[in-house]
Amino acid sequence: MGEMVRIVVVHDEKLLRSALVELLRSDDTLDVCALCPDADVPDREAPSADVCVVDGECLTGGDDGRGARLRARYGDRLVVLTTAKRPGVLRRAFDGGALGLVDKNAPANRLITAVHTVAKGERFLDETLTVALLKGAEMPLTTRELGVLTLASQGAPIAEIAARLHLSRGTVRNYMATAIRKVGARNRVDAIRILQSAGWT
Amino acid sequence: MGEMVRIVVVHDEKLLRSALVELLRSDDTLDVCALCPDADVPDREAPSADVCVVDGECLTGGDDGRGARLRARYGDRLVVLTTAKRPGVLRRAFDGGALGLVDKNAPANRLITAVHTVAKGERFLDETLTVALLKGAEMPLTTRELGVLTLASQGAPIAEIAARLHLSRGTVRNYMATAIRKVGARNRVDAIRILQSAGWT
Structure with missing residues (x-):
């Protein structure tokens, strides 16, 4: 032994x-x-x-x-x-x-x-x-896109996300739209669900 | 023994x-x-x-x-x-x-x-x-409100929730608004987060 x-x-x-x-x-x-x-x-x-x-x-x-x-x-x-x-x-x-x-x-x-x-x-x-x-364990989002969705998943509205990340509201909306498309989600809630269940946030 | x-x-x-x-x-x-x-x-x-x-x-x-x-x-x-x-x-x-x-x-x-x-x-x-x-382990929502939020949490858009529950879109929006208010959430994502972390959905 x-x-x-x-x-x-x-x-x-x-x-x-x-x-x-x-x-x-x-x-x-x-x-x-x-x-x-x-x-x-x-x-x-x-x-x-x-x-x-x-x-x-x-x-x-x-x-x-x-x-x-x-x-x-x-x-x-x-x-x-x-x-x-x-x-x-x-x-x-x-x-x-x-x-x-x-x-x-x-x-x-x-x-x-x-x-x-x-x-x-x-x-x-x-x-x-x-x-x-x-098999696709690569994180599909950029740090910015993930940051926006992570704040959204905590319940923050667009205005607050924009303020916290020093971005305009339009830019936040753009990041959000790209992120939703990239993860193949139907909407914001769906994108958050997909990221959370995979353990990315 | x-x-x-x-x-x-x-x-x-x-x-x-x-x-x-x-x-x-x-x-x-x-x-x-x-x-x-x-x-x-x-x-x-x-x-x-x-x-x-x-x-x-x-x-x-x-x-x-x-x-x-x-x-x-x-x-x-x-x-x-x-x-x-x-x-x-x-x-x-x-x-x-x-x-x-x-x-x-x-x-x-x-x-x-x-x-x-x-x-x-x-x-x-x-x-x-x-x-x-x-301490407040009572479920604050009605079955309908919980049903609407549960479908939303799975990524379903309003139209799909309405179709699946045989409700109008306006009614779905109303249930959603009431549910958000009742759980003290800031928006839909926040309400889903609160319900999930408490283990209600």
């Missing part, structure tokens, strides 16, 4: 976090502890680990987000849990350099294999996710 | 389902098996159980939905996992007669306590959820 692998588990919901910890502990060579993703733990107090298993939904936010903080702390030794239905989450994890991508619909032993693979510094990619990554 | 309690676990994501099974198995008096909520198992072949632990997000759909099917199968012996942020899911579970309501942010032993309580035919309500149930 090899050395113990230290694991940190990050998931928003405490009960599911405990459940994942319990699942990983079924492997005697794993030394597991749980971390609340919102806990503002200073880096020097954060649990050190060989691998961080993280729910893909926790990797939100830009450069200052939780994803960036976890990457700064654990490097590429991240095993991200997600599904083929969330290409946005998938792409964010992949582009961020996470070595492990595990399908939430995989059997439990896949997660354990992924953890051991990533602990050795090797890449682990569930094949169900590889296909989703290859 | 009492008799063994037979548990069925229902969660959309296989990995999390396995993790919950593992967590429950840490109690030696529980006999646990997992069930895929989308599996169209005929009732006579469904695993029999004393208690069904189910992710609240699986209790969607109306009378023919998965929630109704689980209730028909396991009666009131349901332990539903949800959070205070989803009053719609909470209310649906409560009104449907589920005996157990457990906060997804509760520690693991709360779930185990809930399972034993419900197995005895008694009610288990996490106090964090009780407050959310008492």
